[in-house]
Amino acid sequence: MSLKDLFRKQRKYATIPSEQAKKEIPEGIMEKCPKCGTIFIAKELEKNLKVCHSCGYHFSLSAPERIASLIDEEHFFPFDEDLRSVDPLEFPGYVEKIEQDIKKTNMNEAIVTGEGTIGGYPVILGVMDSRFRMGSMGSVVGEKITRAAERAVKKKYPFILFSASGGARMQEGALSLMQMAKTTAALERMNREKVLFISVLTNPTTGGVSASFSSLGDINIAEPGALIGFAGRRVIEQTVRQKLPDDFQTAEFLLKRGQLDQVVPRLELRDTLIKILAFHA
Amino acid sequence: MSNPLSFEKPIVELRNKIEELRAFTSEKSIDLSEEIETLEKKAERLEKEIYGNLTTWQKVQIARHASRPTTLHYIHTIFTDFLELHGDRLYGDDSAIVGGIAKLNGLPVTVIGHERGTDTKDKISRNFGLPHPEGYRKALRLMEQANKFGRPIITFIDTQGAHPGMEAEERGQSEAIARNLREMAGFSVPIICVITGEGGSGGALGIGVGNKLLMLEHAYYSVISPEGAATILWRDASKAQEASEALKITSDHLLKLGIIDEIIAEPKGGAHKDPNEQTILIKQALLKYLEPLLAMSGEELIEDRYKKFARIGEFSSAVLEGKA
Numbered sequence A: 001m002s003l004k005d006l007f008r009k010q011r012k013y014a015t016i017p018s019e020q021a022k023k024e025i026p027e028g029i030m031e032k033c034p035k036c037g038t039i040f041i042a043k044e045l046e047k048n049l050k051v052c053h054s055c056g057y058h059f060s061l062s063a064p065e066r067i068a069s070l071i072d073e074e075h076f077f078p079f080d081e082d083l084r085s086v087d088p089l090e091f092p093g094y095v096e097k098i099e100q101d102i103k104k105t106n107m108n109e110a111i112v113t114g115e116g117t118i119g120g121y122p123v124i125l126g127v128m129d130s131r132f133r134m135g136s137m138g139s140v141v142g143e144k145i146t147r148a149a150e151r152a153v154k155k156k157y158p159f160i161l162f163s164a165s166g167g168a169r170m171q172e173g174a175l176s177l178m179q180m181a182k183t184t185a186a187l188e189r190m191n192r193e194k195v196l197f198i199s200v201l202t203n204p205t206t207g208g209v210s211a212s213f214s215s216l217g218d219i220n221i222a223e224p225g226a227l228i229g230f231a232g233r234r235v236i237e238q239t240v241r242q243k244l245p246d247d248f249q250t251a252e253f254l255l256k257r258g259q260l261d262q263v264v265p266r267l268e269l270r271d272t273l274i275k276i277l278a279f280h281a
Numbered sequence B: 001m002s003n004p005l006s007f008e009k010p011i012v013e014l015r016n017k018i019e020e021l022r023a024f025t026s027e028k029s030i031d032l033s034e035e036i037e038t039l040e041k042k043a044e045r046l047e048k049e050i051y052g053n054l055t056t057w058q059k060v061q062i063a064r065h066a067s068r069p070t071t072l073h074y075i076h077t078i079f080t081d082f083l084e085l086h087g088d089r090l091y092g093d094d095s096a097i098v099g100g101i102a103k104l105n106g107l108p109v110t111v112i113g114h115e116r117g118t119d120t121k122d123k124i125s126r127n128f129g130l131p132h133p134e135g136y137r138k139a140l141r142l143m144e145q146a147n148k149f150g151r152p153i154i155t156f157i158d159t160q161g162a163h164p165g166m167e168a169e170e171r172g173q174s175e176a177i178a179r180n181l182r183e184m185a186g187f188s189v190p191i192i193c194v195i196t197g198e199g200g201s202g203g204a205l206g207i208g209v210g211n212k213l214l215m216l217e218h219a220y221y222s223v224i225s226p227e228g229a230a231t232i233l234w235r236d237a238s239k240a241q242e243a244s245e246a247l248k249i250t251s252d253h254l255l256k257l258g259i260i261d262e263i264i265a266e267p268k269g270g271a272h273k274d275p276n277e278q279t280i281l282i283k284q285a286l287l288k289y290l291e292p293l294l295a296m297s298g299e300e301l302i303e304d305r306y307k308k309f310a311r312i313g314e315f316s317s318a319v320l321e322g323k324a
Ligand SMILES: [Zn+2]
Pocket: A033, A034, A035, A036, A037, A038, A052, A053, A054, A055, A056, A057
């Protein structure tokens, strides 16, 4: 018996080891870890905040799941739920894609913002959702972040923003690019008013989102294994014509190079945030 | 005509023919002035037709033209007494971004811009105008200095984008750009940004947060390169032409979208046809927009910049439409 098998035996959580189960994973009931291949009952995985019991892989959380994992019970009041994307460039296929994602995610856009308490501390919270247009930032996402930051300034509440985004949204062209400037201008105000900004970078945080608000936390935290970077790996490989290290653009890579304050596992994240909030209360 | 673009061929051919006739006239003492005049008129009509109806892709080609004037040309011709300042005080000096202090009609200003380089050697040494983090951090240092001494800041944007490379990522390309966006929003001096050539995404925006954003007629400004968009949309970079149309990256579109404040006209066929004329046109625009900004207080300038960006974006709101 190998060491690996020994660990498998010791696991407390329900896993389905049979080959049959591995082949046919009924959607919604079972989930397979993309890193170690362990198969879970979805409910069990959810109880563990979608962190793999066996290898620690962090599955993506939807915005509602993330909010539920942080906020004190029934203490979340969403902002600006009425904002909807339009199609300012009449970009091919954009309207259809937005409609599809609204149906698929039951959300209006790629971010939820609102107010709530975490461990009793009031906060303004923004959570991006990578299922909606890859969490990309267009006019609505930019507007919601800007308004949330403005509310944080007004109320003097800390602003916690969870990034999960492929970057600026191509289908809104330069309007999306300008959201980088717009959101960071709001952060500049927050900075001047000495309002705490905690940026939590989750998988993935890239392109125009990593090059704007998500890099500007008073404290920058990332989840383990999260992909974080400016340029895409393939683009870089084509430019430099060399193989990039395996951990390139991971949270751990960025921590080593001084770009992050901490890499915090999801199961410890709420406590870490409460600790930071307590310092600033 | 040096380095004509493919769509300019008919003009070039006609102009060559006119030159031949002129040479013939002087050699053989035969009067062909009537024929020449007819052809001249035809050439003018043709130029008007071609240059007056440039497609997005043709404009992109002009914006990328090898002879298009670069930032240093504009710095040396628009301003006087340019004193170049180097380095970010942290890592190095990135020559893909140049900057320093100069005078604009006698007024000290800080001037910064992407520099693509002119000849091959220069281009390579400047990484073709694709900055590393130290370029953005140099720009920030010079802007902080301008803010300290109350100098207006003028930036020239001309880059395909920030450099995509391993070291750039290691040294925090994202953070360098992000920080510039935030700090530029907070400076209490006037900031005017001019997009002179290529406005490539975040790498362009990294020195692009101003009270006024001006744009040369044939420049482009885009969230992603046309080639990149074509790859995502159709898995085919050769469809960049179609992607460039869809992305609405030209000055007329950006004016309509409320992103830029004014289009600075270009000499017929583009800035490279008459760089000195282009200098005059840019200088006029800078002076026109700088004057009212100089009358504003620091707080007013910050507020003005905030509002400029806060209103950019298009969306629908059920509340505003009374549906909620
Ligand atoms: Zn696993």
